[in-house]
Amino acid sequence: MVDIFEKIQKNRGPLGMHAKDAHGYFTFPKLEGDISNKMVFRGKEKLVWSLNNYLGLANHPEVRKVDAEASADYGLALPMGARMMSGNSNLHEQLENELSQFMQKEDTILLNYGYQGMVSAIDCLVDRHDVIVYDSESHACIIDGLRLHMGKRFVYPHNDMSSLEKQLERATKLVADTTGGILVITEGVFGMSGDQGKLKEIVALKDKFNFRFFVDDAHGFGTMGKTGAGVGEHQGCQDGIDIYFGTFAKSMALIGAFISSDEQIVEYLRYNMRSQIFAKALPMPLVVGALKRLELLRTKPELKENLWKITNALQRGLRDAGFEIGNTDSPVTPVFLNGTIPEATNLILDLRENYDIFCSMVVYPVVPKGVILLRLIPTAVHTIEDVNYTISAFKDIHENLKAGKYNADKIVTQIN
Numbered sequence: 001m002v003d004i005f006e007k008i009q010k011n012r013g014p015l016g017m018h019a020k021d022a023h024g025y026f027t028f029p030k031l032e033g034d035i036s037n038k039m040v041f042r043g044k045e046k047l048v049w050s051l052n053n054y055l056g057l058a059n060h061p062e063v064r065k066v067d068a069e070a071s072a073d074y075g076l077a078l079p080m081g082a083r084m085m086s087g088n089s090n091l092h093e094q095l096e097n098e099l100s101q102f103m104q105k106e107d108t109i110l111l112n113y114g115y116q117g118m119v120s121a122i123d124c125l126v127d128r129h130d131v132i133v134y135d136s137e138s139h140a141c142i143i144d145g146l147r148l149h150m151g152k153r154f155v156y157p158h159n160d161m162s163s164l165e166k167q168l169e170r171a172t173k174l175v176a177d178t179t180g181g182i183l184v185i186t187e188g189v190f191g192m193s194g195d196q197g198k199l200k201e202i203v204a205l206k207d208k209f210n211f212r213f214f215v216d217d218a219h220g221f222g223t224m225g226k227t228g229a230g231v232g233e234h235q236g237c238q239d240g241i242d243i244y245f246g247t248f249a250k251s252m253a254l255i256g257a258f259i260s261s262d263e264q265i266v267e268y269l270r271y272n273m274r275s276q277i278f279a280k281a282l283p284m285p286l287v288v289g290a291l292k293r294l295e296l297l298r299t300k301p302e303l304k305e306n307l308w309k310i311t312n313a314l315q316r317g318l319r320d321a322g323f324e325i326g327n328t329d330s331p332v333t334p335v336f337l338n339g340t341i342p343e344a345t346n347l348i349l350d351l352r353e354n355y356d357i358f359c360s361m362v363v364y365p366v367v368p369k370g371v372i373l374l375r376l377i378p379t380a381v382h383t384i385e386d387v388n389y390t391i392s393a394f395k396d397i398h399e400n401l402k403a404g405k406y407n408a409d410k411i412v413t414q415i416n
């Protein structure tokens with residue numbers, strides 16, 4: 001027998017094992033000041049490429065005004081209780097109605113948090129007779145939803161449509177015995193690599209197989225499609241998405257999320273989704289704030305246009321400069337380099353301390369050993385100068401990396 005605390009002291013977890021060295025700099029960094037393209041890190045201004053503030057709404061003057069007024073009018077406590085028991089309001093319902101209209105779906109349910117909502121929705125939609133078929137690069141909230149699933153789950157390699165078909169054949173045979181159904185789950189935009197899920201091709205498979213289709217479009221909502229209604233709209237297959245999930249945490253620069261679907265399905269979720277039945281409703285200022293953001297998202301297409309102007313300039317510039325940015329076809333911009341973890345650490349130090357650029361770094365085990373992924377998130381508040389400066393800095397650090405300047409034994413800069 002072991003003592004749980006002793007065990008934890010020995011095994012700190014894959015990220016926690018680096019906590020001593022990384023905390024406050026590589027992990028849990030503090031970005032201060034107004035949310036924008038430039039923010040303050042450790043007392044010095046940095047050009048920031050790591051915030052999902054796609055449309056630049058976080059610090060939009062109209063948003064700031066409404067957030068402040070709603071907090072003054074309602075406080076943060078209202079409503080007290082879960083929607084079902086004592087926490088419903090006209091404004092919650094108005095937001096749901098406006099989202100349904102925007103998403104061209106019959107109805108919508110608000111979720112307190114996207115992550116928790118996805119887990120709970122998956123749990124709620126299927127039982128042990130059903131089979132879930134899902135993309136191998138699905139976000140942690142999908143994977144955690146699968147952990148609650150009592151029936152079978154079949155994975156297909158990322159965006160591999162012939163494997164998906166094989167898994168659908170397997171699933172179809174299985175549910176013939178269990179008398180269950182099939183739920184296919186994928187993402188609209190994959191948050192690490194930036195490539196889109198092949199939603200249109202998956203929808204087309206409905207001609208051959210009987211399944212329902214659930215899309216987590218956290219990164220696509222607000223950024224993709226003519227009106228910003230996401231990857232389904234962009235690929236012209238919104239009607240084929242049976243259950244659409246979007247979060248407020250990215251384009252909307254807020255907290256909360258939603259699921260839009262058929263009226264009967266949303267009613268079922270309202271009365272069965274444990275994360276919403278047994279948790280306090282979204283506070284009023286968040287609901288009022290979401291209404292304002294949705295209005296701006298709808299009425300100010302220039303925000304999305306700006307986002308795409310910066311995205312295209314950044315991705316074109318990086319490609320022209322010879323960088324490997326994978327198959328992204330969304331604003332998410334990965335830059336793949338080759339190097340060890342100590343090299344990645346030195347490179348980020350150089351970028352942050354000497355070039356004043358703040359971006360996220362992803363290393364093994366999230367990406368294969370020997371790969372360094374620098375993840376850039378362009379937003380509507382970045383400028384073309386920011387793009388040009390960053391590409392030029394990236395050329396420098398790439399040369400340094402290739403020349404071995406970031407080897408483990410070399411300290412490129414001292415953190416004060």
Ligand SMILES: Cc1ncc(COP(=O)(O)O)c(C=O)c1O
Nearest residue numbers: 113114115139141191218247249
């Ligand atoms: C694909 C995906 N789904 C769900 C979530 C969770 O959303 P939230 O931040 O609203 O909990 C995220 C956010 O990181 C995400 O990237």
